[in-house]
Amino acid sequence: MDNGLKDATYNADDLLDEIATIALRGELEAEAKANGNQVAAGQFSALNPRNPESMLKNIVERLDSLSNQRDLLNLNGIVRGKPSCMFPTTSLVDESKVFGREKNKEELTEFLLAGSVRELVVIAIVGIYGVGKTTIAQLLYNDSKVEEHFELRAWAYVSEEFDVLNITRTTFESITPSDCNVRDLNVLQVKLKQKLKGKRFLLVLDGIWNVNFSKWDLLSRPLSVGAYGSKIIVTTRNQSVASIMHAVVTYPLPHLSFEACWSLFAKHAFNTRNPAEQPTLKGIGEEIVKKCKGLPLATETLGTLLHSKVEVEEWHRILKSKIWDLPNDQSNILSALLLSYYHxxxxxxxxxxxxxxxxxxxxxxxxxxxxxxxxxxxxxxxxxxxxxxxxxxxxxxxxxxxxxxxxxxxxx
Incomplete structure (x- = not known):
């Protein structure tokens, strides 16, 4: 079908060439007559085009045929336009469901608690979707030492659009007890600057897709008045974000070990059951975990899908399935990947x-x-x-x- 569509496209290009040829021949004949030259039959035979009407008819028939093939192959449901957006994140985390991040948390905590001669230090946590960037940021945000170190803390979910007004408002509402109904960015930034002035604060900007320097410069103006040692944690899939925001530390978050992924999978798939008591399911589960390649989101998603499944056939089905075979209402992995591709x-x-x-x-x-x-x-x-x-x-x-x-x- 792809080759047929390419052929139709090439034929359409040929048709445009033929139309251009007709126009050129008309110009040459008109020029010759204007100069008093007799135009002999066949003088411009090299420019004789094929019949554009028959060519157009052929192209339309071919496109109709391709359209019918699409219907027969049930391709009407292909995602068109922008995929659905992701769920926003919060600072809350269930630490009992986090495995294998002790070393990463320890290393990042050192950066957070370190002194600084700069008013503001950006720490960027970078990695592919599903590797656990938000989770490690949540662990840091809720760490007791971090909580004691910073006078103020704020969490803002950014996602696809870097909206300076919304991010500023969310930051302001995180450090004040009341809601803020201000819609003017200038008024809001002045208020935020007053709250942050001379205070050591921690701000988490979670899930930044893209940002240009102008927007980052505008957002950071009221943030620069904090006390030395103030930090911003940024989570992103795009390494360019860290560069634009002048991150002092760029931390590539590694994949989980097999052991950590197995603990996470067993937590969701077996719950209170002992995997050793079900050796067949345990063996299939270990193969499923290997497929997850150290990505905690994929591991957790598949473990959750198998939580209520006790039949060996169901576990084999998940083991052999591909990501697009998973139920859309039980997994947001595919929609997130499509969203990345869309951008x-x-x-x-x-x-x-x-x-x-x-x-x-x-x-x-x-x-x-x-x-x-x-x-x-x-x-x-x-x-x-x-x-x-x-x-x-x-x-x-x-x-x-x-x-x-x-x-x-x-x-x-």
Whole structure:
């Protein structure tokens, strides 16, 4: 079907060329007559076009056929436009359901409690979706030593749109006992500045997708009046966010170990039951955990799906299933991944989609992938001195910064 659509597209290009040819022949004949030259039959035979009406009819028939194929293949339900948004986060956390983050918490706590000669220090926690960035931020936010160290604490969920007014209002309401109905950004920032002045505070900005320097500069103006040692924790999938916000510390959050993932899975799948008492399910569960590749969200989601399942067939079904086979109302993994893809610019979407030719877990070299993109004509060379290879390398860096690619743990 994809090849048929490409052929129809090429035919449409041919039709435009034929129309341009007709126009050009008309201009040449008119020019010749204007100069008093007799136009002989066939003089412009090299410019004789095919019949554009029959070409157009052929294209329409082909598109109709492709549309019918789409209906027969039940492709009408493909997500169009923007996927559904994610749920907002809060600062609350159930620590009994967190495993394997002791070392990460300890390292980040040291950064938080360290003194500073700067008014404001940004700590960026970076990682792919589902690796636990929000969870580690929640653990830090609720740590007793952190709570004692900072006079004021605030939590703001950012998500897709970096809305300065909403973030400022949420920050202000977090450190004041009453709601704030102010709708004017200037008035709100003046109020927030008065509350923060001379105070050592901690602000968590959770789930930043993207931000430009102007918005960050505007948001940070009332924050710069805090006492030395004030900190901002940022969680993001995009490494560029850390750069724009001048993060002093960029902390790539690693995947969980198998042991930590198994503890998390067993907590949800077996609940109070002892996995050792059900060796068959335990064996299948261990294989499921391996599929999760150290991602706590995937581990927790699959464990929760199996919580009430005691039949071996059900566990085998989950083991063999793919992410898009999971019930939409029981897993937000797919919608989040689609949302990440939705936010890519079109030129990066096609480059990333092309990578579906690689099997799952395939390790590839950057240079070879860039050459493949070049061969497909995906690289858009802008005006300037950048070579086509440099354009491809920039595309790759952007996808890497968005965590769409991961560096191989075995071959750097």
């Amino acid at each position: 890519l610019p079109s030129h990066l979407k096609q480059c990333f989609a092309y990578c579906s030719i690689f099997p799952k877990g395939y390790e590839f070299e950057k240079e070879k992938l860039v050459f493949l993109w070049m061969a497909e004509g995906f690289l858009q060379q802008q005006k300037g001195n950048d070579t086509i290879e440099e354009v491809g390398n920039e595309y790759f860096r952007e996808l890497l910064s968005w965590s769409f690619f991961q560096q191989s743990p075995r071959n750097k």
